[in-house]
Amino acid sequence: MGCVTAQVLPGWTHVYSGKVRDLYVPEGTTDADAPELLVVASDRVSAFDFVLSPGIPRKGELLTTLSNWWFAQLSDVPNHLVPGGEARIPAEAAGRAMIVKPLEMFPIECVVRGFITGSGWAEYQETQAVTGIPLPAGLRNGDRLPEPIFTPAWKAPQGEHDENISFDRMVDIVGEEAAVALRELSLKVYSEAAATTEAKGLIIADTKFEFGQDAGSGEITLGDEVLTSDSSRYWDLAAWNAGATPEERMASFDKQIVRDWLAANWDRQGTPPELPPVIVAQTAARYGELIERLTA
Incomplete structure:
Protein backbone atom coordinates (compact mmCIF):
# COMPACT_ATOMS: atom_id res chain seq x y z
CA MET A 1 0.00 0.00 0.00
CA GLY A 2 1.26 3.46 -0.81
CA CYS A 3 1.83 6.38 1.53
CA VAL A 4 -1.31 7.54 3.35
CA THR A 5 -1.58 10.91 5.08
CA ALA A 6 -4.49 12.36 7.02
CA GLN A 7 -5.55 15.91 7.84
CA VAL A 8 -5.28 17.48 11.26
CA LEU A 9 -8.87 18.31 12.25
CA PRO A 10 -9.79 20.50 15.24
CA GLY A 11 -11.57 18.61 18.00
CA TRP A 12 -10.70 15.21 16.58
CA TYR A 24 -10.96 10.06 13.87
CA VAL A 25 -12.25 10.02 17.44
CA PRO A 26 -13.21 13.01 19.61
CA GLU A 27 -10.24 14.56 21.40
CA GLY A 28 -9.72 12.98 24.80
CA THR A 29 -11.07 9.58 23.72
CA THR A 30 -9.63 6.50 22.08
CA ASP A 31 -10.99 4.13 19.46
CA ALA A 32 -11.92 1.82 22.36
CA ASP A 33 -14.18 4.27 24.21
CA ALA A 34 -15.18 6.93 21.67
CA PRO A 35 -18.95 7.60 21.67
CA GLU A 36 -18.83 8.47 17.98
CA LEU A 37 -16.39 8.44 15.07
CA LEU A 38 -15.58 10.84 12.25
CA VAL A 39 -15.01 9.05 8.94
CA VAL A 40 -13.41 11.18 6.22
CA ALA A 41 -13.30 10.02 2.61
CA SER A 42 -10.12 11.13 0.85
CA ASP A 43 -9.46 11.54 -2.86
CA ARG A 44 -7.13 8.53 -2.76
CA VAL A 45 -7.83 5.71 -5.20
CA SER A 46 -6.72 2.11 -4.77
CA ALA A 47 -6.48 -0.90 -7.03
CA GLY A 55 -5.82 10.82 -6.41
CA ILE A 56 -9.10 11.47 -8.20
CA PRO A 57 -10.29 15.09 -7.74
CA ARG A 58 -13.46 15.40 -5.60
CA LYS A 59 -13.64 11.61 -5.20
CA GLY A 60 -14.08 11.79 -1.42
CA GLU A 61 -16.91 14.29 -1.76
CA LEU A 62 -18.62 12.21 -4.45
CA LEU A 63 -18.38 8.97 -2.47
CA THR A 64 -19.76 10.63 0.67
CA THR A 65 -22.60 12.24 -1.28
CA LEU A 66 -23.50 8.87 -2.80
CA SER A 67 -23.41 7.02 0.54
CA ASN A 68 -25.58 9.66 2.21
CA TRP A 69 -28.06 9.54 -0.67
CA TRP A 70 -28.35 5.77 -0.45
CA PHE A 71 -28.68 5.78 3.34
CA ALA A 72 -31.68 8.10 2.84
CA GLN A 73 -33.20 5.82 0.18
CA LEU A 74 -32.77 2.79 2.44
CA SER A 75 -34.49 4.37 5.42
CA ASP A 76 -35.91 1.01 6.55
CA VAL A 77 -32.41 -0.40 7.08
CA PRO A 78 -30.60 0.65 10.29
CA ASN A 79 -27.34 2.50 9.49
CA HIS A 80 -24.47 3.97 11.44
CA LEU A 81 -25.09 7.69 10.79
CA LYS A 101 -21.69 5.50 15.86
CA PRO A 102 -19.12 2.77 16.60
CA LEU A 103 -20.16 -0.75 15.65
CA ALA A 122 -12.92 -16.01 -13.02
CA GLU A 123 -14.21 -18.54 -10.49
CA TYR A 124 -17.17 -19.51 -12.68
CA GLN A 125 -14.89 -20.30 -15.61
CA GLU A 126 -13.00 -22.77 -13.45
CA THR A 127 -15.81 -24.35 -11.42
CA GLN A 128 -19.18 -23.36 -12.94
CA ALA A 129 -19.92 -21.92 -9.50
CA VAL A 130 -19.15 -18.91 -7.29
CA THR A 131 -18.27 -19.55 -3.62
CA GLY A 132 -19.86 -22.97 -3.96
CA ILE A 133 -23.12 -21.74 -5.53
CA PRO A 134 -23.64 -23.63 -8.81
CA LEU A 135 -24.62 -21.49 -11.80
CA PRO A 136 -26.09 -22.33 -15.23
CA ALA A 137 -23.73 -23.42 -17.97
CA GLY A 138 -22.96 -21.10 -20.85
CA LEU A 139 -22.89 -17.78 -19.04
CA ARG A 140 -20.86 -14.99 -20.64
CA ASN A 141 -18.87 -12.29 -18.87
CA GLY A 142 -21.40 -9.63 -17.91
CA ASP A 143 -24.53 -11.81 -18.10
CA ARG A 144 -27.40 -11.28 -15.68
CA LEU A 145 -27.76 -14.15 -13.22
CA PRO A 146 -31.11 -15.96 -12.86
CA GLU A 147 -31.36 -14.32 -9.43
CA PRO A 148 -28.93 -12.35 -7.25
CA ILE A 149 -26.53 -14.48 -5.23
CA PHE A 150 -24.81 -13.85 -1.90
CA THR A 151 -21.07 -14.59 -2.11
CA PRO A 152 -19.32 -13.55 1.13
CA ALA A 153 -15.67 -12.74 1.58
CA TRP A 154 -13.57 -12.89 4.73
CA LYS A 155 -11.99 -9.54 5.57
CA ALA A 156 -8.29 -10.26 5.89
CA PRO A 157 -6.01 -8.25 8.19
CA GLN A 158 -4.54 -5.12 6.64
CA GLY A 159 -1.90 -5.95 4.07
CA GLU A 160 -3.42 -9.32 3.19
CA HIS A 161 -5.93 -10.20 0.47
CA ASP A 162 -9.60 -10.70 1.30
CA GLU A 163 -10.71 -14.26 0.66
CA ASN A 164 -13.93 -15.40 -1.03
CA ILE A 165 -15.56 -18.00 1.21
CA SER A 166 -18.55 -20.33 1.16
CA PHE A 167 -21.63 -19.61 3.22
CA ALA A 179 -24.86 -15.44 8.82
CA VAL A 180 -28.48 -16.00 7.79
CA ALA A 181 -29.49 -12.49 8.89
CA LEU A 182 -26.60 -10.90 6.99
CA ARG A 183 -27.40 -12.87 3.84
CA GLU A 184 -31.09 -11.96 3.92
CA LEU A 185 -30.42 -8.29 4.65
CA SER A 186 -27.76 -8.03 1.94
CA LEU A 187 -30.04 -9.56 -0.70
CA LYS A 188 -32.90 -7.30 0.40
CA VAL A 189 -30.82 -4.12 0.16
CA TYR A 190 -29.36 -5.13 -3.20
CA SER A 191 -32.78 -5.90 -4.68
CA GLU A 192 -34.21 -2.56 -3.53
CA ALA A 193 -31.20 -0.66 -4.84
CA ALA A 194 -31.13 -2.52 -8.17
CA ALA A 195 -34.77 -1.62 -8.80
CA THR A 196 -34.01 2.03 -8.04
CA THR A 197 -31.03 2.20 -10.38
CA GLU A 198 -32.64 0.34 -13.29
CA ALA A 199 -35.46 2.88 -13.22
CA LYS A 200 -32.73 5.47 -13.83
CA GLY A 201 -31.05 3.56 -16.66
CA LEU A 202 -28.28 2.04 -14.56
CA ILE A 203 -27.28 -1.46 -13.44
CA ILE A 204 -25.63 -2.48 -10.18
CA ALA A 205 -23.74 -5.54 -11.37
CA ASP A 206 -22.43 -6.36 -7.92
CA THR A 207 -21.75 -4.65 -4.62
CA LYS A 208 -20.40 -5.27 -1.14
CA PHE A 209 -21.91 -4.27 2.19
CA GLU A 210 -20.34 -4.16 5.62
CA PHE A 211 -22.44 -4.63 8.74
CA GLY A 218 -27.08 -5.70 19.31
CA GLU A 219 -29.04 -4.62 16.20
CA ILE A 220 -27.40 -5.45 12.89
CA THR A 221 -26.51 -2.11 11.33
CA LEU A 222 -25.28 -1.05 7.89
CA GLY A 223 -21.89 0.61 8.22
CA ASP A 224 -18.95 1.93 6.22
CA GLU A 225 -19.95 3.15 2.75
CA VAL A 226 -22.94 1.88 0.81
CA LEU A 227 -23.45 1.40 -2.93
CA THR A 228 -20.65 3.78 -3.93
CA SER A 229 -18.53 3.66 -7.05
CA ASP A 230 -15.76 2.10 -4.94
CA SER A 231 -17.87 -0.69 -3.44
CA SER A 232 -20.07 -1.44 -6.47
CA ARG A 233 -19.91 -2.01 -10.20
CA TYR A 234 -22.31 0.34 -11.97
CA TRP A 235 -23.06 -0.13 -15.67
CA ASP A 236 -25.15 1.74 -18.21
CA LEU A 237 -28.37 -0.21 -18.85
CA ALA A 238 -28.78 0.88 -22.47
CA ALA A 239 -25.18 -0.04 -23.30
CA TRP A 240 -25.62 -3.41 -21.61
CA ASN A 241 -28.73 -4.13 -23.65
CA ALA A 242 -27.14 -3.08 -26.94
CA GLY A 243 -23.51 -4.14 -26.47
CA ALA A 244 -22.03 -6.89 -28.60
CA THR A 245 -18.85 -7.40 -26.56
CA PRO A 246 -18.19 -7.52 -22.81
CA GLU A 247 -16.40 -4.16 -23.05
CA GLU A 248 -19.42 -2.56 -24.72
CA ARG A 249 -21.91 -4.16 -22.35
CA MET A 250 -20.03 -3.23 -19.18
CA ALA A 251 -19.71 0.54 -19.63
CA SER A 252 -18.76 1.37 -16.05
CA PHE A 253 -19.21 4.32 -13.70
CA ASP A 254 -16.67 3.09 -11.17
CA LYS A 255 -12.91 2.73 -10.94
CA GLN A 256 -12.81 0.00 -13.59
CA ILE A 257 -11.09 2.55 -15.86
CA VAL A 258 -8.24 2.65 -13.33
CA ARG A 259 -8.12 -1.15 -12.94
CA ASP A 260 -8.03 -1.68 -16.71
CA TRP A 261 -5.25 0.85 -17.28
CA LEU A 262 -3.18 -0.50 -14.42
CA ALA A 263 -3.61 -4.12 -15.57
CA ALA A 264 -2.39 -3.14 -19.04
CA ASN A 265 0.57 -1.09 -17.82
CA TRP A 266 1.86 -2.82 -14.69
CA ASP A 267 2.94 -6.38 -13.90
CA ARG A 268 2.06 -5.98 -10.18
CA GLN A 269 5.73 -6.01 -9.24
CA GLY A 270 7.21 -3.16 -7.20
CA THR A 271 5.60 0.27 -7.04
CA PRO A 272 2.66 0.87 -9.40
CA PRO A 273 3.10 3.61 -12.01
CA GLU A 274 1.44 7.01 -11.69
CA LEU A 275 -1.95 7.32 -13.32
CA PRO A 276 -1.83 9.50 -16.45
CA PRO A 277 -3.93 12.69 -16.44
CA VAL A 278 -6.37 11.30 -19.02
CA ILE A 279 -7.23 8.30 -16.81
CA VAL A 280 -7.67 10.56 -13.76
CA ALA A 281 -9.95 12.89 -15.73
CA GLN A 282 -12.03 10.06 -17.22
CA THR A 283 -12.51 8.43 -13.81
CA ALA A 284 -13.53 11.72 -12.17
CA ALA A 285 -16.00 12.38 -14.96
CA ARG A 286 -17.64 8.96 -14.63
CA TYR A 287 -17.94 9.29 -10.84
CA GLY A 288 -19.59 12.68 -11.34
CA GLU A 289 -21.94 11.44 -14.05
CA LEU A 290 -23.15 8.61 -11.82
CA ILE A 291 -24.11 11.07 -9.07
CA GLU A 292 -25.98 13.25 -11.55
CA ARG A 293 -27.91 10.36 -13.05
CA LEU A 294 -28.84 8.75 -9.73
CA THR A 295 -29.86 11.88 -7.87
CA ALA A 296 -31.59 13.77 -10.71
Whole structure:
Protein backbone atom coordinates (compact mmCIF):
# COMPACT_ATOMS: atom_id res chain seq x y z
CA MET A 1 0.00 0.00 0.00
CA GLY A 2 1.26 3.46 -0.81
CA CYS A 3 1.83 6.38 1.53
CA VAL A 4 -1.31 7.54 3.35
CA THR A 5 -1.58 10.91 5.08
CA ALA A 6 -4.49 12.36 7.02
CA GLN A 7 -5.55 15.91 7.84
CA VAL A 8 -5.28 17.48 11.26
CA LEU A 9 -8.87 18.31 12.25
CA PRO A 10 -9.79 20.50 15.24
CA GLY A 11 -11.57 18.61 18.00
CA TRP A 12 -10.70 15.21 16.58
CA THR A 13 -7.76 12.80 16.89
CA HIS A 14 -6.69 10.69 13.92
CA VAL A 15 -6.51 7.00 14.83
CA TYR A 16 -6.46 5.04 11.58
CA SER A 17 -6.18 5.34 7.81
CA GLY A 18 -7.39 2.78 5.31
CA LYS A 19 -6.73 2.86 1.59
CA VAL A 20 -9.35 5.54 1.05
CA ARG A 21 -10.80 6.66 4.41
CA ASP A 22 -9.37 8.28 7.53
CA LEU A 23 -10.87 7.60 10.97
CA TYR A 24 -10.96 10.06 13.87
CA VAL A 25 -12.25 10.02 17.44
CA PRO A 26 -13.21 13.01 19.61
CA GLU A 27 -10.24 14.56 21.40
CA GLY A 28 -9.72 12.98 24.80
CA THR A 29 -11.07 9.58 23.72
CA THR A 30 -9.63 6.50 22.08
CA ASP A 31 -10.99 4.13 19.46
CA ALA A 32 -11.92 1.82 22.36
CA ASP A 33 -14.18 4.27 24.21
CA ALA A 34 -15.18 6.93 21.67
CA PRO A 35 -18.95 7.60 21.67
CA GLU A 36 -18.83 8.47 17.98
CA LEU A 37 -16.39 8.44 15.07
CA LEU A 38 -15.58 10.84 12.25
CA VAL A 39 -15.01 9.05 8.94
CA VAL A 40 -13.41 11.18 6.22
CA ALA A 41 -13.30 10.02 2.61
CA SER A 42 -10.12 11.13 0.85
CA ASP A 43 -9.46 11.54 -2.86
CA ARG A 44 -7.13 8.53 -2.76
CA VAL A 45 -7.83 5.71 -5.20
CA SER A 46 -6.72 2.11 -4.77
CA ALA A 47 -6.48 -0.90 -7.03
CA PHE A 48 -4.94 -4.34 -6.54
CA ASP A 49 -4.36 -3.47 -2.85
CA PHE A 50 -2.22 -0.41 -3.64
CA VAL A 51 -2.97 3.26 -3.10
CA LEU A 52 -2.24 4.97 -6.40
CA SER A 53 -0.99 8.40 -7.32
CA PRO A 54 -2.39 10.90 -8.03
CA GLY A 55 -5.82 10.82 -6.41
CA ILE A 56 -9.10 11.47 -8.20
CA PRO A 57 -10.29 15.09 -7.74
CA ARG A 58 -13.46 15.40 -5.60
CA LYS A 59 -13.64 11.61 -5.20
CA GLY A 60 -14.08 11.79 -1.42
CA GLU A 61 -16.91 14.29 -1.76
CA LEU A 62 -18.62 12.21 -4.45
CA LEU A 63 -18.38 8.97 -2.47
CA THR A 64 -19.76 10.63 0.67
CA THR A 65 -22.60 12.24 -1.28
CA LEU A 66 -23.50 8.87 -2.80
CA SER A 67 -23.41 7.02 0.54
CA ASN A 68 -25.58 9.66 2.21
CA TRP A 69 -28.06 9.54 -0.67
CA TRP A 70 -28.35 5.77 -0.45
CA PHE A 71 -28.68 5.78 3.34
CA ALA A 72 -31.68 8.10 2.84
CA GLN A 73 -33.20 5.82 0.18
CA LEU A 74 -32.77 2.79 2.44
CA SER A 75 -34.49 4.37 5.42
CA ASP A 76 -35.91 1.01 6.55
CA VAL A 77 -32.41 -0.40 7.08
CA PRO A 78 -30.60 0.65 10.29
CA ASN A 79 -27.34 2.50 9.49
CA HIS A 80 -24.47 3.97 11.44
CA LEU A 81 -25.09 7.69 10.79
CA VAL A 82 -25.49 9.81 13.95
CA PRO A 83 -28.64 11.97 13.55
CA GLY A 84 -27.64 15.61 13.27
CA GLY A 85 -23.97 14.71 13.05
CA GLU A 86 -23.44 16.59 9.80
CA ALA A 87 -23.72 19.90 11.71
CA ARG A 88 -20.61 19.04 13.74
CA ILE A 89 -18.31 18.04 10.89
CA PRO A 90 -15.20 20.28 10.81
CA ALA A 91 -15.17 22.79 7.97
CA GLU A 92 -11.91 21.31 6.70
CA ALA A 93 -13.72 18.02 5.98
CA ALA A 94 -17.09 19.41 4.91
CA GLY A 95 -18.75 17.35 2.18
CA ARG A 96 -16.33 14.45 2.65
CA ALA A 97 -17.14 13.20 6.12
CA MET A 98 -19.75 11.43 8.22
CA ILE A 99 -20.14 11.26 11.98
CA VAL A 100 -21.13 7.70 12.84
CA LYS A 101 -21.69 5.50 15.86
CA PRO A 102 -19.12 2.77 16.60
CA LEU A 103 -20.16 -0.75 15.65
CA GLU A 104 -18.80 -4.18 16.43
CA MET A 105 -18.09 -5.00 12.80
CA PHE A 106 -18.51 -8.47 11.34
CA PRO A 107 -15.25 -9.61 9.65
CA ILE A 108 -17.21 -10.31 6.47
CA GLU A 109 -17.70 -8.46 3.21
CA CYS A 110 -21.30 -9.17 2.26
CA VAL A 111 -21.03 -9.38 -1.52
CA VAL A 112 -24.14 -9.62 -3.69
CA ARG A 113 -23.88 -10.36 -7.40
CA GLY A 114 -26.72 -9.79 -9.84
CA PHE A 115 -24.44 -10.25 -12.84
CA ILE A 116 -21.40 -12.42 -13.44
CA THR A 117 -18.08 -10.57 -13.81
CA GLY A 118 -14.83 -9.83 -11.98
CA SER A 119 -13.56 -12.46 -9.56
CA GLY A 120 -16.93 -14.22 -9.83
CA TRP A 121 -16.43 -14.65 -13.57
CA ALA A 122 -12.92 -16.01 -13.02
CA GLU A 123 -14.21 -18.54 -10.49
CA TYR A 124 -17.17 -19.51 -12.68
CA GLN A 125 -14.89 -20.30 -15.61
CA GLU A 126 -13.00 -22.77 -13.45
CA THR A 127 -15.81 -24.35 -11.42
CA GLN A 128 -19.18 -23.36 -12.94
CA ALA A 129 -19.92 -21.92 -9.50
CA VAL A 130 -19.15 -18.91 -7.29
CA THR A 131 -18.27 -19.55 -3.62
CA GLY A 132 -19.86 -22.97 -3.96
CA ILE A 133 -23.12 -21.74 -5.53
CA PRO A 134 -23.64 -23.63 -8.81
CA LEU A 135 -24.62 -21.49 -11.80
CA PRO A 136 -26.09 -22.33 -15.23
CA ALA A 137 -23.73 -23.42 -17.97
CA GLY A 138 -22.96 -21.10 -20.85
CA LEU A 139 -22.89 -17.78 -19.04
CA ARG A 140 -20.86 -14.99 -20.64
CA ASN A 141 -18.87 -12.29 -18.87
CA GLY A 142 -21.40 -9.63 -17.91
CA ASP A 143 -24.53 -11.81 -18.10
CA ARG A 144 -27.40 -11.28 -15.68
CA LEU A 145 -27.76 -14.15 -13.22
CA PRO A 146 -31.11 -15.96 -12.86
CA GLU A 147 -31.36 -14.32 -9.43
CA PRO A 148 -28.93 -12.35 -7.25
CA ILE A 149 -26.53 -14.48 -5.23
CA PHE A 150 -24.81 -13.85 -1.90
CA THR A 151 -21.07 -14.59 -2.11
CA PRO A 152 -19.32 -13.55 1.13
CA ALA A 153 -15.67 -12.74 1.58
CA TRP A 154 -13.57 -12.89 4.73
CA LYS A 155 -11.99 -9.54 5.57
CA ALA A 156 -8.29 -10.26 5.89
CA PRO A 157 -6.01 -8.25 8.19
CA GLN A 158 -4.54 -5.12 6.64
CA GLY A 159 -1.90 -5.95 4.07
CA GLU A 160 -3.42 -9.32 3.19
CA HIS A 161 -5.93 -10.20 0.47
CA ASP A 162 -9.60 -10.70 1.30
CA GLU A 163 -10.71 -14.26 0.66
CA ASN A 164 -13.93 -15.40 -1.03
CA ILE A 165 -15.56 -18.00 1.21
CA SER A 166 -18.55 -20.33 1.16
CA PHE A 167 -21.63 -19.61 3.22
CA ASP A 168 -20.78 -22.61 5.41
CA ARG A 169 -17.39 -21.06 6.16
CA MET A 170 -19.14 -17.79 7.01
CA VAL A 171 -21.32 -19.68 9.48
CA ASP A 172 -18.15 -21.02 11.12
CA ILE A 173 -16.86 -17.45 11.51
CA VAL A 174 -19.93 -15.52 12.71
CA GLY A 175 -22.46 -18.19 13.66
CA GLU A 176 -25.54 -19.43 11.83
CA GLU A 177 -28.01 -16.85 13.13
CA ALA A 178 -25.85 -13.88 12.15
CA ALA A 179 -24.86 -15.44 8.82
CA VAL A 180 -28.48 -16.00 7.79
CA ALA A 181 -29.49 -12.49 8.89
CA LEU A 182 -26.60 -10.90 6.99
CA ARG A 183 -27.40 -12.87 3.84
CA GLU A 184 -31.09 -11.96 3.92
CA LEU A 185 -30.42 -8.29 4.65
CA SER A 186 -27.76 -8.03 1.94
CA LEU A 187 -30.04 -9.56 -0.70
CA LYS A 188 -32.90 -7.30 0.40
CA VAL A 189 -30.82 -4.12 0.16
CA TYR A 190 -29.36 -5.13 -3.20
CA SER A 191 -32.78 -5.90 -4.68
CA GLU A 192 -34.21 -2.56 -3.53
CA ALA A 193 -31.20 -0.66 -4.84
CA ALA A 194 -31.13 -2.52 -8.17
CA ALA A 195 -34.77 -1.62 -8.80
CA THR A 196 -34.01 2.03 -8.04
CA THR A 197 -31.03 2.20 -10.38
CA GLU A 198 -32.64 0.34 -13.29
CA ALA A 199 -35.46 2.88 -13.22
CA LYS A 200 -32.73 5.47 -13.83
CA GLY A 201 -31.05 3.56 -16.66
CA LEU A 202 -28.28 2.04 -14.56
CA ILE A 203 -27.28 -1.46 -13.44
CA ILE A 204 -25.63 -2.48 -10.18
CA ALA A 205 -23.74 -5.54 -11.37
CA ASP A 206 -22.43 -6.36 -7.92
CA THR A 207 -21.75 -4.65 -4.62
CA LYS A 208 -20.40 -5.27 -1.14
CA PHE A 209 -21.91 -4.27 2.19
CA GLU A 210 -20.34 -4.16 5.62
CA PHE A 211 -22.44 -4.63 8.74
CA GLY A 212 -21.82 -4.40 12.44
CA GLN A 213 -23.77 -4.77 15.65
CA ASP A 214 -24.87 -1.82 17.72
CA ALA A 215 -22.95 -2.15 20.97
CA GLY A 216 -26.01 -1.31 23.04
CA SER A 217 -28.90 -3.03 21.30
CA GLY A 218 -27.08 -5.70 19.31
CA GLU A 219 -29.04 -4.62 16.20
CA ILE A 220 -27.40 -5.45 12.89
CA THR A 221 -26.51 -2.11 11.33
CA LEU A 222 -25.28 -1.05 7.89
CA GLY A 223 -21.89 0.61 8.22
CA ASP A 224 -18.95 1.93 6.22
CA GLU A 225 -19.95 3.15 2.75
CA VAL A 226 -22.94 1.88 0.81
CA LEU A 227 -23.45 1.40 -2.93
CA THR A 228 -20.65 3.78 -3.93
CA SER A 229 -18.53 3.66 -7.05
CA ASP A 230 -15.76 2.10 -4.94
CA SER A 231 -17.87 -0.69 -3.44
CA SER A 232 -20.07 -1.44 -6.47
CA ARG A 233 -19.91 -2.01 -10.20
CA TYR A 234 -22.31 0.34 -11.97
CA TRP A 235 -23.06 -0.13 -15.67
CA ASP A 236 -25.15 1.74 -18.21
CA LEU A 237 -28.37 -0.21 -18.85
CA ALA A 238 -28.78 0.88 -22.47
CA ALA A 239 -25.18 -0.04 -23.30
CA TRP A 240 -25.62 -3.41 -21.61
CA ASN A 241 -28.73 -4.13 -23.65
CA ALA A 242 -27.14 -3.08 -26.94
CA GLY A 243 -23.51 -4.14 -26.47
CA ALA A 244 -22.03 -6.89 -28.60
CA THR A 245 -18.85 -7.40 -26.56
CA PRO A 246 -18.19 -7.52 -22.81
CA GLU A 247 -16.40 -4.16 -23.05
CA GLU A 248 -19.42 -2.56 -24.72
CA ARG A 249 -21.91 -4.16 -22.35
CA MET A 250 -20.03 -3.23 -19.18
CA ALA A 251 -19.71 0.54 -19.63
CA SER A 252 -18.76 1.37 -16.05
CA PHE A 253 -19.21 4.32 -13.70
CA ASP A 254 -16.67 3.09 -11.17
CA LYS A 255 -12.91 2.73 -10.94
CA GLN A 256 -12.81 0.00 -13.59
CA ILE A 257 -11.09 2.55 -15.86
CA VAL A 258 -8.24 2.65 -13.33
CA ARG A 259 -8.12 -1.15 -12.94
CA ASP A 260 -8.03 -1.68 -16.71
CA TRP A 261 -5.25 0.85 -17.28
CA LEU A 262 -3.18 -0.50 -14.42
CA ALA A 263 -3.61 -4.12 -15.57
CA ALA A 264 -2.39 -3.14 -19.04
CA ASN A 265 0.57 -1.09 -17.82
CA TRP A 266 1.86 -2.82 -14.69
CA ASP A 267 2.94 -6.38 -13.90
CA ARG A 268 2.06 -5.98 -10.18
CA GLN A 269 5.73 -6.01 -9.24
CA GLY A 270 7.21 -3.16 -7.20
CA THR A 271 5.60 0.27 -7.04
CA PRO A 272 2.66 0.87 -9.40
CA PRO A 273 3.10 3.61 -12.01
CA GLU A 274 1.44 7.01 -11.69
CA LEU A 275 -1.95 7.32 -13.32
CA PRO A 276 -1.83 9.50 -16.45
CA PRO A 277 -3.93 12.69 -16.44
CA VAL A 278 -6.37 11.30 -19.02
CA ILE A 279 -7.23 8.30 -16.81
CA VAL A 280 -7.67 10.56 -13.76
CA ALA A 281 -9.95 12.89 -15.73
CA GLN A 282 -12.03 10.06 -17.22
CA THR A 283 -12.51 8.43 -13.81
CA ALA A 284 -13.53 11.72 -12.17
CA ALA A 285 -16.00 12.38 -14.96
CA ARG A 286 -17.64 8.96 -14.63
CA TYR A 287 -17.94 9.29 -10.84
CA GLY A 288 -19.59 12.68 -11.34
CA GLU A 289 -21.94 11.44 -14.05
CA LEU A 290 -23.15 8.61 -11.82
CA ILE A 291 -24.11 11.07 -9.07
CA GLU A 292 -25.98 13.25 -11.55
CA ARG A 293 -27.91 10.36 -13.05
CA LEU A 294 -28.84 8.75 -9.73
CA THR A 295 -29.86 11.88 -7.87
CA ALA A 296 -31.59 13.77 -10.71
